[in-house]
Amino acid sequence: MSILDMTAVELAAAIKNKEVTVKEATLAVLEQIEKKESAYHCYVTVDKEGALKKAQEVQEKIDAGELTGPLAGVPVAIKDNMCTEGLLTTCSSRILGNFVPTFSSEAVLNLEKAGAVILGKTNMDEFAMGSTTETSAFGETKNPWNPEHVPGGSSGGSAAAVAANECFYALGSDTGGSIRQPASFCGVVGLKPTYGTVSRYGLIAYGSSLDQIGPLCKDVTDCATIMEVIASHDLKDSTSVEREDTDFTSALVDDVKGMKIGIPRDYFGEGLDPEVKAAVLKAAQQLKEKGAIVEEFDLSLVEYAIPTYYTIAAAEASSNLERFDGIKYGYRTEDYNGLHNMYKKSRSEGFGAEVKRRIMLGSFVLSSGYYDAYYLKALRVKALIKKAFDEAFAKYDVILGPVAPTTAPKLGDSLSDPIKMYLGDIYTISVNLAGLPGLSIPCGVDSKGLPIGLQLIGDCFMEKKLIQTAYAYEKARGAFGRKEEN
Amino acid sequence: MANIITDETIEYVGILAKLELSEEEKEQAKKDMGSMLDYIDKLGELDTAGVEPMSHVFPVNNVFREDVVTNGDDRENILKNAPEEKDGMFVVPRTFD
Numbered sequence: 001m002s003i004l005d006m007t008a009v010e011l012a013a014a015i016k017n018k019e020v021t022v023k024e025a026t027l028a029v030l031e032q033i034e035k036k037e038s039a040y041h042c043y044v045t046v047d048k049e050g051a052l053k054k055a056q057e058v059q060e061k062i063d064a065g066e067l068t069g070p071l072a073g074v075p076v077a078i079k080d081n082m083c084t085e086g087l088l089t090t091c092s093s094r095i096l097g098n099f100v101p102t103f104s105s106e107a108v109l110n111l112e113k114a115g116a117v118i119l120g121k122t123n124m125d126e127f128a129m130g131s132t133t134e135t136s137a138f139g140e141t142k143n144p145w146n147p148e149h150v151p152g153g154s155s156g157g158s159a160a161a162v163a164a165n166e167c168f169y170a171l172g173s174d175t176g177g178s179i180r181q182p183a184s185f186c187g188v189v190g191l192k193p194t195y196g197t198v199s200r201y202g203l204i205a206y207g208s209s210l211d212q213i214g215p216l217c218k219d220v221t222d223c224a225t226i227m228e229v230i231a232s233h234d235l236k237d238s239t240s241v242e243r244e245d246t247d248f249t250s251a252l253v254d255d256v257k258g259m260k261i262g263i264p265r266d267y268f269g270e271g272l273d274p275e276v277k278a279a280v281l282k283a284a285q286q287l288k289e290k291g292a293i294v295e296e297f298d299l300s301l302v303e304y305a306i307p308t309y310y311t312i313a314a315a316e317a318s319s320n321l322e323r324f325d326g327i328k329y330g331y332r333t334e335d336y337n338g339l340h341n342m343y344k345k346s347r348s349e350g351f352g353a354e355v356k357r358r359i360m361l362g363s364f365v366l367s368s369g370y371y372d373a374y375y376l377k378a379l380r381v382k383a384l385i386k387k388a389f390d391e392a393f394a395k396y397d398v399i400l401g402p403v404a405p406t407t408a409p410k411l412g413d414s415l416s417d418p419i420k421m422y423l424g425d426i427y428t429i430s431v432n433l434a435g436l437p438g439l440s441i442p443c444g445v446d447s448k449g450l451p452i453g454l455q456l457i458g459d460c461f462m463e464k465k466l467i468q469t470a471y472a473y474e475k476a477r478g479a480f481g482r483k484e485e486n
Numbered sequence: 487m488a489n490i491i492t493d494e495t496i497e498y499v500g501i502l503a504k505l506e507l508s509e510e511e512k513e514q515a516k517k518d519m520g521s522m523l524d525y526i527d528k529l530g531e532l533d534t535a536g537v538e539p540m541s542h543v544f545p546v547n548n549v550f551r552e553d554v555v556t557n558g559d560d561r562e563n564i565l566k567n568a569p570e571e572k573d574g575m576f577v578v579p580r581t582f583d
Contacts, residue, residue, distance in 0.1 A: 099567055100567065102564075102567075195544070196544065209541065209542065235551070238549040239542070239546060241544070301532075303528070304531075304532060307526040310522065310525075310526065311526055318503060326569060327568070327569070327576050327578055328567070329568065330567070330569070331569070332570070338581075339578060339579045339580075341579075342578075342579050344504050344505060344506040345506060347504055347505055348505050348507065353511075356503075356507070356511070356515075357518050357519075359503045359505065360496075360499050360500075360518075360519060361518075362503075363502040363503040364495075364499050366502075367498070367502055374526060377530075377534060378526075378529060379540050380537040380538070380539050381532055381534060383538060383540035384537060386540060386543060418521075418522070434543060435543030435544065
């Protein structure tokens, strides 16, 4: 097997067994990046020098027996909204076009402690606002399955990099589906953990009550292994949860006998592409054949999730993005007349259209006179949505459905109508509102040759049930993926 | 469209958001915000009387710690990304005359 076709766990094992060196693996993936970037543009920044230097250091620690973990020596890509010390971190925005952090995010530090080699920073929708990676200030990323199509978003660069063998795994962040949807569009595995499981320290905030970091990777084994490394209780993130059940790889068990799986009828109505529907229901059938108890049910409130999300996310974004003022870091306009004019001009020139749209909406729904009617109303509906999930999880271990209503749209087709783009998030968004874990795993390819994603949703802290179900499904499904030319 | 966003509203929101929009952007923002609010108005269909607004999904408590300084002087790092600095301070435009 070529190095590039290995999963992260396979590569780490090969390194441990001295079949491959960290340098060989790093050079192989850097060469792949060089070959493929002009076609796909997965990265904002590739740190060739840093990666090779790190590869040497990690190899020495592995040889000395200091690094023995299941990811030691494996090259990884990081979404460009996670701070990396000494390495440009732009959020794919002009306003952070020159920002070199002086510290690393906790999730990145956890990876480094486990012997990760950071290859670079992946492209994304600007400030993670978008579903296609087209709102990036540095150009769009293309879907390796068909470069005329988007990779999804906002973690589109991370998902495409995994699909194109331009990394062995990647970190993404998910505020309304930004890990699961690009994973689905690019035919890779993605997990958005329970809110609070992975520290948000050093993650540039979009919607703080919804943001979670998680893995994008080649299979479920990698997914569980990466989760074990990045999950941590962090006092620097006041919403970080202390968990003792983070032995996620213990759930890699090929057994779903008696697993109660609920299929929400509301996820299979109008707007769902028939090919996506057929592939997802076939996956449910395969799980049933392996002994899972599969039932349909009514989740309710599904059509209210998107307006609730956009109210809350825009409100939090408008507040979080106040920090970009042209004083402490980032872009400052050339010509200005006084302090307030400097703020306004720096921000207006630094932010792109979608970011401005959400800041404006957020400022409006938080303004006096509208706060109760819009913002508090959305928080009340969020409570109802959470309750609907609580009721579902009283009956089911796992909820199964599609990740997105369609496969990856063509480049340029989504941005013209924001609400249409937002509707694509209908199956992923409520998971963030309720703080739940959600996993995306490929379950087929449509007639256009584009991958289809299956979504598994669990109750809070029930990642292991998702991993177990996904692992059992993966075994039934068999190998998946297009063959990337290396 | 049920929600008509006036020029005054856009001006006001622009002040809150610290954004300076061009005339063209303002027109687009009026349209976009109007249609988003029409869409958000769908939440009005739900009776939420007696439902507490949920800001956190878990019952989170304030995280307390002892008021002890743990970080050292980090001035150099803090200023590293400043667009303009002088004598270990951020430079800002004149604020008072």
